[in-house]
Amino acid sequence: MTSMTKSTAVRTDEVWKVFKHDGLAVEAVQGITMSVDPGDFVVVAGPSGCGKTTLLNMFGGLTRPTSGRVWVDERDLTALSEKELARLRLERVGFVFQAYNLLPVLTASENAEFSMLLQGIEPDERRRRIGELFKTIGIGGLEDRFPAKLSGGQQQRVAVARAVVGEPALVLADEPTANLDRAASDALLDLMVDLNRDRGTTFVFATHDPALMERAKRLVRLVDGQIETDERRAPAHQ
Amino acid sequence: MTVTWTVLPKLALRNVRRQARRSLLTGSAMAIGVAVLAFSRALGDGAHEDWIDAGVRMGSGHIAIQGPGYHASKSIDDRLGPDGVAQALGVLGQPGVAERVQAYATRFEVQGLALGATTARPVMISGVDPTVEEHFSRLGDRVVEGRYLEPGDRLHAYVGERLAERLQLRVGSRLVLNAQGADGEIAGQFVRVVGIFKTGLPEADAGVVQIPLGTAHEWLGVDGAATTVAVLVESGWVAGEMVNRVRDAVGERDDIAVMSWQEAMPELEAAIKVDDWGDYVFHIILFAIIALAIVNTVLMSVLYRTREFGVLRALGLTKGQTASVVMSEGIILTVVSGVLGMIVGVAVTWIFFRNGLDYSALMDSDFNFSGVVLDTVIVPTFRMQQVVLSLGSIFIIGVAASMYPAYRATRIDVAEAMKFEA
Ligand SMILES: Nc1ncnc2c1ncn2[C@@H]1O[C@H](COP(=O)(O)OP(=O)(O)O)[C@@H](O)[C@H]1O
Ligand SMILES: [Mg+2]
Numbered sequence: 001m002t003s004m005t006k007s008t009a010v011r012t013d014e015v016w017k018v019f020k021h022d023g024l025a026v027e028a029v030q031g032i033t034m035s036v037d038p039g040d041f042v043v044v045a046g047p048s049g050c051g052k053t054t055l056l057n058m059f060g061g062l063t064r065p066t067s068g069r070v071w072v073d074e075r076d077l078t079a080l081s082e083k084e085l086a087r088l089r090l091e092r093v094g095f096v097f098q099a100y101n102l103l104p105v106l107t108a109s110e111n112a113e114f115s116m117l118l119q120g121i122e123p124d125e126r127r128r129r130i131g132e133l134f135k136t137i138g139i140g141g142l143e144d145r146f147p148a149k150l151s152g153g154q155q156q157r158v159a160v161a162r163a164v165v166g167e168p169a170l171v172l173a174d175e176p177t178a179n180l181d182r183a184a185s186d187a188l189l190d191l192m193v194d195l196n197r198d199r200g201t202t203f204v205f206a207t208h209d210p211a212l213m214e215r216a217k218r219l220v221r222l223v224d225g226q227i228e229t230d231e232r233r234a235p236a237h238q
Numbered sequence: 239m240t241v242t243w244t245v246l247p248k249l250a251l252r253n254v255r256r257q258a259r260r261s262l263l264t265g266s267a268m269a270i271g272v273a274v275l276a277f278s279r280a281l282g283d284g285a286h287e288d289w290i291d292a293g294v295r296m297g298s299g300h301i302a303i304q305g306p307g308y309h310a311s312k313s314i315d316d317r318l319g320p321d322g323v324a325q326a327l328g329v330l331g332q333p334g335v336a337e338r339v340q341a342y343a344t345r346f347e348v349q350g351l352a353l354g355a356t357t358a359r360p361v362m363i364s365g366v367d368p369t370v371e372e373h374f375s376r377l378g379d380r381v382v383e384g385r386y387l388e389p390g391d392r393l394h395a396y397v398g399e400r401l402a403e404r405l406q407l408r409v410g411s412r413l414v415l416n417a418q419g420a421d422g423e424i425a426g427q428f429v430r431v432v433g434i435f436k437t438g439l440p441e442a443d444a445g446v447v448q449i450p451l452g453t454a455h456e457w458l459g460v461d462g463a464a465t466t467v468a469v470l471v472e473s474g475w476v477a478g479e480m481v482n483r484v485r486d487a488v489g490e491r492d493d494i495a496v497m498s499w500q501e502a503m504p505e506l507e508a509a510i511k512v513d514d515w516g517d518y519v520f521h522i523i524l525f526a527i528i529a530l531a532i533v534n535t536v537l538m539s540v541l542y543r544t545r546e547f548g549v550l551r552a553l554g555l556t557k558g559q560t561a562s563v564v565m566s567e568g569i570i571l572t573v574v575s576g577v578l579g580m581i582v583g584v585a586v587t588w589i590f591f592r593n594g595l596d597y598s599a600l601m602d603s604d605f606n607f608s609g610v611v612l613d614t615v616i617v618p619t620f621r622m623q624q625v626v627l628s629l630g631s632i633f634i635i636g637v638a639a640s641m642y643p644a645y646r647a648t649r650i651d652v653a654e655a656m657k658f659e660a
Binding site for chain 2: 062082091093105106
């Protein structure tokens with residue numbers, strides 16, 4: 001481990017997650033130590049069951065580690081209460097899941113606005129950010145649609161908009177393209193690459209989609225809950 | 239964070255609307271429950287008002303002013319003398335009392351014997367003012383033969399049908415009344431039957447003889463006296479307050495006793511209480527059904543939407559905020575259905591039964607109840623207090639019933655909820 005002089009978006013120290021199941025212990029994450037720099041575009045890859053989701057959930061404070069520690073924005077998540085964790089997610093972490101990210105009773109813009117509302121950001125500012133972002137992301141004009149009236153790709157874009165609009169330290173995207181066809185998936189990746197480049201948003205992905213791995217600035221391969229390889233890459237199409 | 243106060247309930251409102259079919263189903267079930275509640279409450283109150291009204295008219299009024307001891311002894315020795323009567327009437331004429339007195343009746347009632355040609359029967363002989371009783375006891379309305387007593391009548395009697403049968407009396411027949419007079423001696427009095435009544439209440443039909451008050455005074459040697467000054471106030475709801483006012487106005491006198499109808503007729507009050515308990519049990523069952531409907535609907539919607547709650551938590555909602563979304567859903571559902579149900583219940587009751595619900599078809603004979611003959615038509619009564627109380631109870635039930643589903647929502651494991659099968 002190198003000395004930590006510059007701040008990181010997220011870092012872990014010897015983090016373990018052991019699930020106990022009918023007396024059987026599943027070691028999903030086995031002592032991972034890593035850090036993600038602000039502005040990075042990291043893909044955690046590996047076969048199904050290797051611990052990608054568990055690792056990302058620990059990054060985002062959705063799952064508490066069995067041992068070891070996790071820092072987001074240099075705050076130790078393992079020392080935070082449930083309430084403080086919720087607050088940290090609200091302000092510092094964006095999530096994009098595989099599907100069904102949106103609240104079905106809210107329109108696209110209301111979904112994207114939701115965490116800003118909870119943060120108490122002024123209406124004018126909210127509207128400005130959403131208008132701008134929706135245009136950038138290519139979903140301008142869909143603001144008042146309900147999720148059921150959006151395609152899968154459009155829904156994922158709204159989810160990305162919601163994740164980045166609050167300018168979090170970190171966006172965690174777990175298999176964001178798994179439910180999309182190739183074209184929609186490529187378009188979504190393009191847009192996240194753009195956001196990373198233009199706004200400096202930090203992305204950490206979990207995926208087994210080769211197309212997404214190709215876009216990685218940094219590719220971390222997991223096997224059985226451990227880091228197998230961790231390499232910087234010259235991503236395609238950038 | 240003030241915004242969450244509007245954001246989360248708004249989200250809850252949308253959720254309730256989205257599950258329109260389920261909400262509607264629960265909502266209407268609840269609404270029907272509340273409507274039944276409103277209806278039964280109105281009828282219950284209406285019935286009790288009828289009971290009290292019938293009871294106090296036939297009995298000793300909302301307020302009975304008597305000589306002390308008369309209630310227990312029913313003896314002529316415990317009568318109210320002319321001075322007491324004057325005092326009582328003076329009190330009833332006072333400002334603060336007079337406006338709310340609907341009627342009062344001065345009566346002289348004694349236990350005695352009615353002798354026919356061949357047999358005798360124990361009876362309650364009641365000396366009354368026929369003009370007053372027309373509006374008070376209204377026994378005149380129950381005439382089946384002849385007529386009711388009239389002003390100017392002297393040696394006349396109005397008797398129950400069963401008594402007439404037993405003593406073989408008809409209109410125009412003569413009978414002798416025997417009772418103890420003021421001097422302690424048994425005195426007899428000839429009277430002639432002018433009318434026969436039937437109330438349906440055996441005690442009255444077989445055991446009551448009404449004669450003019452003046453006749454009773456002369457016969458028993460108790461000029462100007464009364465056993466009871468019975469007072470009818472404007473409604474049963476103000477009776478308690480009026481008793482206190484009359485008591486205050488009478489002051490510390492040991493020759494006058496003021497009694498509420500509850501004291502004078504404890505069996506009537508007991509009957510109403512028993513009936514109230516029946517209502518309470520019914521309402522508790524109704525509330526339990528409503529509560530179960532809410533728990534079921536809200537819990538189902540929570541269990542069915544674990545992923546949504548997972549998203550909310552991932553977005554940064556605390557457990558408390560997540561619970562408040564669920565609570566809001568339950569409360570919105572309850573309040574909307576509760577208010578609708580109340581409106582429907584009150585409206586239906588008003589439109590169809592405002593003139594009274596006739597349940598005589600359900601009764602195989604005359605309905606009487608602890609010494610009170612009752613009408614078989616109940617006119618529902620609406621009291622703001624009852625409506626507010628019912629709505630308040632519904633609201634509390636809504637809150638209570640939403641607690642468990644809300645708790646369940648906080649127990650959702652976010653990582654688990656957001657899982658996808660590979
Ligand atoms: N809640 C849980 N209880 C028990 N085992 C779990 C739980 N979540 C994940 N696991 C196990 O942990 C391992 C890693 O799972 P996961 O992190 O979902 O892998 P990936 O996302 O790479 O497919 C798997 O063996 C999985 O079965
Ligand atoms: Mg996974």
